[in-house]
Amino acid sequence: MLFWTTIYTHKIMFTLANVHNFVEQQSIKAYKIYQLLYHSDKILFKNCSQMSNAKKSVYVTRPDVAAVGLDILKKECDVTVWSKCEPVPREELLKQIVGKSALFCALTEKIDKEVITRAGPQLKCIATISVGYEHIDLETCKSLGIRVGYTPDVLTDATAELTMALLLATSRRLFEANKDVYNGGWKPWSPNYMCGQGLKSCQVGLFGFGRIGQEIAARLVPFKPKRITYTTRNKQADAATKVGASYATFEEMISESDIIIVCCALTPETKEKFDKSAFTKMKKNCIFINTARGGIVDQNALYEVLKQKQIMAAGLDVTTPEPLPLDDPLLKLNNVVILPHIGSADIETRNQMSQITALNIVAALKDERMIAEV
Ligand code: GLV
Numbered sequence: 001m002l003f004w005t006t007i008y009t010h011k012i013m014f015t016l017a018n019v020h021n022f023v024e025q026q027s028i029k030a031y032k033i034y035q036l037l038y039h040s041d042k043i044l045f046k047n048c049s050q051m052s053n054a055k056k057s058v059y060v061t062r063p064d065v066a067a068v069g070l071d072i073l074k075k076e077c078d079v080t081v082w083s084k085c086e087p088v089p090r091e092e093l094l095k096q097i098v099g100k101s102a103l104f105c106a107l108t109e110k111i112d113k114e115v116i117t118r119a120g121p122q123l124k125c126i127a128t129i130s131v132g133y134e135h136i137d138l139e140t141c142k143s144l145g146i147r148v149g150y151t152p153d154v155l156t157d158a159t160a161e162l163t164m165a166l167l168l169a170t171s172r173r174l175f176e177a178n179k180d181v182y183n184g185g186w187k188p189w190s191p192n193y194m195c196g197q198g199l200k201s202c203q204v205g206l207f208g209f210g211r212i213g214q215e216i217a218a219r220l221v222p223f224k225p226k227r228i229t230y231t232t233r234n235k236q237a238d239a240a241t242k243v244g245a246s247y248a249t250f251e252e253m254i255s256e257s258d259i260i261i262v263c264c265a266l267t268p269e270t271k272e273k274f275d276k277s278a279f280t281k282m283k284k285n286c287i288f289i290n291t292a293r294g295g296i297v298d299q300n301a302l303y304e305v306l307k308q309k310q311i312m313a314a315g316l317d318v319t320t321p322e323p324l325p326l327d328d329p330l331l332k333l334n335n336v337v338i339l340p341h342i343g344s345a346d347i348e349t350r351n352q353m354s355q356i357t358a359l360n361i362v363a364a365l366k367d368e369r370m371i372a373e374v
Contacts, residue, residue: 054078056101056124056365061088061109065129069354073104076362094118102127102361111136116146125364129357131155131212131344132293133374134266148374149360152211154352155344160215162317162343163261163291170315170337171259171287172196197258197285197312199223205248205257206230207273208264208292209239216263217243229253232264254278259287266293276301279311286311291343294320299330306333317343 055078060070064085073079080096082088087108088096097103097118102125105111111126116137126136127149141148169175173196180186180194187193202225206213209230217228221243229248230240240246250273254260260282264270274288275298282288288311290297299320305311313335319328322341330336344353360370 057099058102058104058361059093059096059100060104061093062104062106062129065104065106065357066351066354068351069104069129069356069358072355072358072362077102077365097123101125102365104129104357104361105136106130107132107135109135113137113140116140116144125149125361125370127357127360127364127370129353131159132265134293134295136374138374147364147370149357149364149370150372150374151353151356152372154356155349156211156215158346158349159212159263159291159343160219162339162345163212163216163263163289164219166291166315166317166337166339167199167259167261167287167289170289170313171199173313175337176334197287199225199259201226202258203227203229203256204259204261205253206245207250207253207260207262208232209236209245210264212291213261213263214239214243216261217245225259229257233269250278251281255281255283258283258285260289262288262290262292262296264292264296266295270296272296272298274298274302276304279305282311284310284312288314289316290314291317294318294322303330303333306330306335309335313337315339317341 055076057078057080058073060073060079060081062085063081063083070079070081080100082092082096087106090110093109093115097115099120099122101122103111103119103123105126105128107128107130109115116123116126117140123144123146125147126141128136129151131150131152133148133150136148138148140146173194177194199220200223204220204225204227206217206228209217209232213230213232214236217230220228228243228245229252230236230245231248231250231253235247248256262274273296279288279301282305288302294316297320302314306314315337317339318341319330319338324330324338330338344350356371360372363370
């Protein structure tokens with residue numbers, strides 16, 4: 001009986017594999033029927049030992065994620081890892097995803113409908129080693145019942161810390177001054193040389209007041225700013241009270257702040273929220289910091305206001321595109337500090353992000369609660 005069950009199961013699987021190429025081109029509705037067929041087939045033959053004992057297969061798009069995550073996956077799953085320490089080419093991803101039950105990805109991969117449906121109906125989970133998940137087509141995942149994992153919380157402190165480092169580097173012109181040490185620009189002490197803006201007595205506006213925004217606010221307090229405001233869709237009275245922050249509308253924040261810090265998610269509502277109109281309303285001494293996503297800013301508009309010195313300076317850990325091409329005009333300006341998207345780049349944090357991404361996958365494959373699910 002077991003023999004015939006196995007033969008029959010393989011036959012059905014072969015048929016499913018053939019219809020797969022056709023179905024993936026069709027609508028989500030057709031795809032769902034395909035998915036249903038696949039899963040009912042598994043339920044029907046759940047006694048087939050060969051099927052139930054098989055390890056679930058996972059594709060990992062980076063070989064250089066912390067080993068702790070890969071080790072967790074290798075114990076539980078059949079793991080295939082992209083071989084190079086660079087983003088996996090799209091064609092390779094489309095090839096490798098076929099037949100996988102889970103995907104371990106990074107923010108460098110666009111996980112759209114084509115990738116998701118190419119995997120096949122067995123795909124249960126996509127887990128990204130990032131707090132941002134705008135690179136994943138959530139709508140398609142939702143409609144196909146594919147669970148999505150991410151890594152909030154563990155990178156909050158690292159990102160808040162990096163934001164403070166970038167703010168101080170920009171406001172006190174650290175990189176500009178440091179260059180002078182090497183290029184002969186360092187002359188005997190001079191009263192106006194490299195004067196920047198101290199944080200004391202400044203009004204700081206946080207655009208976004210989630211986990212990271214709140215931790216930035218807490219780190220700002222010891223620098224004694226005059227006022228901290230936050231701008232979000234929903235007021236966060238309790239969290240704001242803890243750090244002495246008050247709510248400001250977007251218009252108030254952009255026109256009153258000496259320092260503006262962007263720490264929100266990239267969504268259709270925040271996309272290019274900081275455009276020409278916003279930048280031209282800012283104070284001349286304003287310092288603009290972005291450690292969230294490049295897409296929240298109209299970068300050409302930012303370039304213009306920095307060039308015309310309509311605002312004082314900008315500190316960016318994120319840009320569009322990434323990496324920024326070496327001939328980008330922003331790189332020619334003295335009043336901008338650019339970092340290569342290193343907000344969460346501390347060793348302990350990256351270890352935890354790898355571990356959580358793997359645990360998210362293992363949990364989803366067992367139909368259990370994930371550590372962090374979108
Ligand atoms: C980094 O930008 C992240 O989303 O984790």
